Amino acid sequence: MSTTTDTQTAYEKLSQKMYGAALLESTAAILGWEQETYMPDGARGHRAGQLSQLAGMIHEMTVQPEVGDLIAACEQDAALNADPISEEAVNIREWRRVYDRATKLPQSLVEEITKTQSLAQGEWAKARKDSDFPRFQPYLEKIMELMRQKAECYGYSTDGEPYDALLEDYEPGATAKEIESIFVPLRERLAPLIAEIAGSANKPTGALHKVVVPKDKQKELSKFVSKSLGFDFETGRLDETTHPFCSGIGPGDTRLTTRFRDDNFPDALSSTMHETGHGLYEQGLRGECFGTPMGKSISLGIHESQSRMWENQVGRSEAFWSWFAPQVKQLLGVAELERFTAADMFRDANMVEPSFIRVESDEATYNLHIMLRFELERALLRGDLKPADLPGVWNERFRAYLGIEVPDDRRGCLQDVHWAFGLVGYFPTYTLGNLYSAQLFEKISEDIPTLQDQFRQGEFAELLTWLREHIHHHGQRYRATDLCKHVTGKELSAEPLLRHLEGKLRPVYGL
Amino acid sequence: MSTTTDTQTAYEKLSQKMYGAALLESTAAILGWEQETYMPDGARGHRAGQLSQLAGMIHEMTVQPEVGDLIAACEQDAALNADPISEEAVNIREWRRVYDRATKLPQSLVEEITKTQSLAQGEWAKARKDSDFPRFQPYLEKIMELMRQKAECYGYSTDGEPYDALLEDYEPGATAKEIESIFVPLRERLAPLIAEIAGSANKPTGALHKVVVPKDKQKELSKFVSKSLGFDFETGRLDETTHPFCSGIGPGDTRLTTRFRDDNFPDALSSTMHETGHGLYEQGLRGECFGTPMGKSISLGIHESQSRMWENQVGRSEAFWSWFAPQVKQLLGVAELERFTAADMFRDANMVEPSFIRVESDEATYNLHIMLRFELERALLRGDLKPADLPGVWNERFRAYLGIEVPDDRRGCLQDVHWAFGLVGYFPTYTLGNLYSAQLFEKISEDIPTLQDQFRQGEFAELLTWLREHIHHHGQRYRATDLCKHVTGKELSAEPLLRHLEGKLRPVYGL
Numbered sequence A, B: 001m002s003t004t005t006d007t008q009t010a011y012e013k014l015s016q017k018m019y020g021a022a023l024l025e026s027t028a029a030i031l032g033w034e035q036e037t038y039m040p041d042g043a044r045g046h047r048a049g050q051l052s053q054l055a056g057m058i059h060e061m062t063v064q065p066e067v068g069d070l071i072a073a074c075e076q077d078a079a080l081n082a083d084p085i086s087e088e089a090v091n092i093r094e095w096r097r098v099y100d101r102a103t104k105l106p107q108s109l110v111e112e113i114t115k116t117q118s119l120a121q122g123e124w125a126k127a128r129k130d131s132d133f134p135r136f137q138p139y140l141e142k143i144m145e146l147m148r149q150k151a152e153c154y155g156y157s158t159d160g161e162p163y164d165a166l167l168e169d170y171e172p173g174a175t176a177k178e179i180e181s182i183f184v185p186l187r188e189r190l191a192p193l194i195a196e197i198a199g200s201a202n203k204p205t206g207a208l209h210k211v212v213v214p215k216d217k218q219k220e221l222s223k224f225v226s227k228s229l230g231f232d233f234e235t236g237r238l239d240e241t242t243h244p245f246c247s248g249i250g251p252g253d254t255r256l257t258t259r260f261r262d263d264n265f266p267d268a269l270s271s272t273m274h275e276t277g278h279g280l281y282e283q284g285l286r287g288e289c290f291g292t293p294m295g296k297s298i299s300l301g302i303h304e305s306q307s308r309m310w311e312n313q314v315g316r317s318e319a320f321w322s323w324f325a326p327q328v329k330q331l332l333g334v335a336e337l338e339r340f341t342a343a344d345m346f347r348d349a350n351m352v353e354p355s356f357i358r359v360e361s362d363e364a365t366y367n368l369h370i371m372l373r374f375e376l377e378r379a380l381l382r383g384d385l386k387p388a389d390l391p392g393v394w395n396e397r398f399r400a401y402l403g404i405e406v407p408d409d410r411r412g413c414l415q416d417v418h419w420a421f422g423l424v425g426y427f428p429t430y431t432l433g434n435l436y437s438a439q440l441f442e443k444i445s446e447d448i449p450t451l452q453d454q455f456r457q458g459e460f461a462e463l464l465t466w467l468r469e470h471i472h473h474h475g476q477r478y479r480a481t482d483l484c485k486h487v488t489g490k491e492l493s494a495e496p497l498l499r500h501l502e503g504k505l506r507p508v509y510g511l
Helices: A010-037 A041-063 A065-075 A087-104 A107-130 A133-154 A162-167 A176-198 A215-229 A265-284 A300-314 A318-332 A335-339 A342-348 A366-382 A387-402 A428-447 A451-456 A461-470 A480-488 A495-508 B010-037 B041-063 B065-075 B087-104 B107-130 B133-154 B162-167 B176-198 B215-229 B265-284 B300-314 B318-332 B335-339 B342-348 B366-382 B387-402 B428-447 B451-456 B461-470 B480-488 B495-508
Strands: A236-240 A246-250 A253-258 B236-240 B246-250 B253-258
Touching: A010 A041, A010 A065, A010 A087, A010 A246, A010 A253, A010 B010, A010 B041, A041 A065, A041 A087, A041 B010, A041 B246, A041 B253, A065 A087, A087 A133, A107 A133, A133 A162, A133 A366, A133 A387, A162 A176, A162 A366, A176 A366, A176 A387, A176 A428, A176 A495, A215 A236, A215 A265, A215 A318, A236 A265, A246 A265, A246 B041, A253 A265, A253 B041, A265 A300, A265 A461, A300 A428, A300 A461, A300 A480, A318 A335, A318 A342, A318 A451, A366 A387, A366 A428, A428 A451, A428 A461, A428 A480, A428 A495, A451 A461, B010 B041, B010 B065, B010 B087, B010 B246, B010 B253, B041 B065, B041 B087, B065 B087, B087 B133, B107 B133, B133 B162, B133 B366, B133 B387, B162 B176, B162 B366, B176 B366, B176 B387, B176 B428, B176 B495, B215 B236, B215 B265, B215 B318, B236 B265, B246 B265, B253 B265, B265 B300, B265 B461, B300 B428, B300 B461, B300 B480, B318 B335, B318 B342, B318 B451, B366 B387, B366 B428, B428 B451, B428 B461, B428 B480, B428 B495, B451 B461
Parallel strands: A236 A253, B236 B253
Antiparallel strands: A246 A253, B246 B253
16 A cells, blocks of 8 residues: 655654554444445344454554564654654554554454453353343453453552553543542442432432433434534544444544434433533544644543543533523423423533433432442452352342342343453443543633623633643543643542532532 | 465355455445435535545455456366356356456556546546547547557457457456447338438427426336336335436345436436336346356446336336326326326327437437447447547437437547546447347247236236346346347347337327
8 A cells, every 4th residue: 555665764664654544444444334234234244244354454554564564663663752742652652552452362362352241142142031140250351350351461550459450441541449439439438428318308309311202303403503512524524323332433524323212301411411512522633643643642641531521511510501401491492391491401401310220320320330330340350259149249239339129130130242252351441431521621611711601692612622622633642640630730630529519519409 | 354264266265255345346336326316515516535445445356366367277177168048157257357457557547547537537527527529528538548458468369459348347358349230230220210200290298297296106106107017115225316227236125216207207217217127137136156257247248228217118108108198197196287188198108209308318329329320339439539529429420310409528539437537338238238138038028928017017027027037136146248148149230229219209299
């Protein structure tokens, strides 16, 4: 594909190679998006073949020894690395990190993981359907064993643990210990708050979630809100799917998906705002850096901070609803909505209620679902928790954190596909997203004192400009924790998220 | 990607390599389809990069010397080639043909053609817009010069001509002389028929084309008709686009596109039936042969014969409309349609009227548009016609064939993008499609005497079964002309198409 000449530097050659791999990845991303949106069912088998071919090609392009040699040559170039946060130095640092990880796993282990994942997913799906944990148990054992091997191949710091090695795939630089040190105080104040809320005599009615709104009207509303927040439809789309996601394909191409039910339009709305947040991050990456770490998002935690900020800090605020309530009524044209004031809608958007399924849970209880999974997968990986004991421990801890009794494993430890997929270390990034979101938003509110007034006018451009400048444009210049400190002046902590939740939920629930 | 072992035969290795290239081509096909249907405008630049990377990779995979060596090894295996129409022998024959062609062009020529095409398309678009032929003329000269070089590299039979070498890309095995020998008698009877029709005192009113039908209703009707003809929506889709096309992606995945205007729903309908015909061919190819010539369509002419058969032999027949007219009224629910009888609709679907633009022309005049282009591009390539003289000759011949005066080059020799694209030898395949369609349909009507009665009941399955068995399942087993002879027992001739047109149009126009 590429023609290189002697006059090219190692850095240019490397950039070109990595650009080629990124371009092919963006092709795979289109196929992945299309599979969830428009692909006919009968094409499933052929599509799997197409995606597997691309994955193999991308892998070959990124692990070839010449890439390693070029990275080494770049590392020896003092000028390129003089400033550790220059574009070149950042790209070299990240290319090295990714190359080392990709080449550290023996092919036999990669193949065994792929094979086991594939089997485990099928068994998990059947086990969940029948709430039959013993069926899944041997696969969970095998997955955890393979994850331990993977962690050993990657390696981790002497004062760290295997979990850190896996975390690195999703949240580079984070450690289990650090996460624990933030999650524990969060849990210790969040669990009692949720208990207080459960006992409140002044709960929102939830009536808004029961209004029937035709799907095409919900679709219009979703596009309207996404556009209002700043999503550019010239370089993006919003489509319908079963499980909403956002896919940043490449420069000028970002795809959002959301879902619609006949009832529960607030659910479609928060899905849309959530994915719009991801999409705004993708659209905010510098297109000219495509194919380099400087043009990529930092981590899953930071990505999630963007989606959560638009979904929660913006989309569940009193100021947002004071602007949005009349828009909803006008756009949807559903008579039943007329009886809801902006305050009613705001209250209903902030319902908090312990429930069994993570993906259906609310802004506050969600974090307890995550902590539970973080603690259990960490213990499973260490071998401190035996897979056979998972259901019992899950249910017991669920009772302790959320105060409700898990009725069966389908609504308990079998609900998520992550472990069957071999995704260990992924879960904590969801709550890290909430934490980063809250901490960044406190800083933004200081920097832009009129922010809430702007929301009341349906103006979100200044918030987006701030995020572009302080987060999006940096690509992977900083690690997530460093970016947080650089921008907010403080280490990540549980305090801002607790202030956000308590500050909003106590008045809503009259506590 | 592929792991080969010593125990694999050359044929297996070759099949595996070719499968890989076909798989990647099918990925490019998804990107191409998506570009015309859902891609946001802002993604155009990035998409061009993705497609260009894939094209380069596919080219590399197909021209690598190992492929040539494997083909040579297969050719030396007597057992594989014992039966020249066995799957293996056919695949080896066609792989050889494609490999030789792909490796015969020097890289410098390929690059110059690509560059010139890209420039020529831009200039052509501007020239057409302003009806400014001199602007396009130097590019046409350059294109024809490059096409001559291309033809010389490919080579052609000693009693043939350079045009044959180019034709081979679209209609393997066909020659300009053969085509001429069929086109001339067709023209000699068609031109007078069209003149008679123009003078008829009993023309269809064309009122059906003016009924306003909402787009979503037209879309429903399109899906209904496509499904009725036998298109499988489990393994295919129908979407909206500017220029309708069909893309056979791979097993289980065939995409149709059509277009809708508020008026002229019969136009959407014939577009849909046309593309459905292409789609039925693609869905009829044997999925287990994907990646081999036995799983591919024969030629553009045969592909077009399938689209034309469903569009014209079926979709413009009296029997079809006697079934379809009540369906149209019921599905569209437009009051204005009530006054049309099935006979009215059938007559309006068969309007014939000389016009300037090929893609808007009717079933009969269309062929004269094609012949004109075939004669002129053949003369341009030979050097018998100078590009500077093209507009004059075009207009004069247009008057002779169609009896109307071309008002400007925009509606004359600048209307089609083909030459700017470097597509010389492509045009005749359109009329070859009509010829094959008519000749095959005469044979089908003999084999299935109740065919028209079936159409009257909205039954098309027996026709489709016939096409599956005699055309689709053969892949590239036969050359187009051989298939025609094998199936109909006769060489391709103008007679069946003339019988079809005269037999239908004379009664419609009271001649």
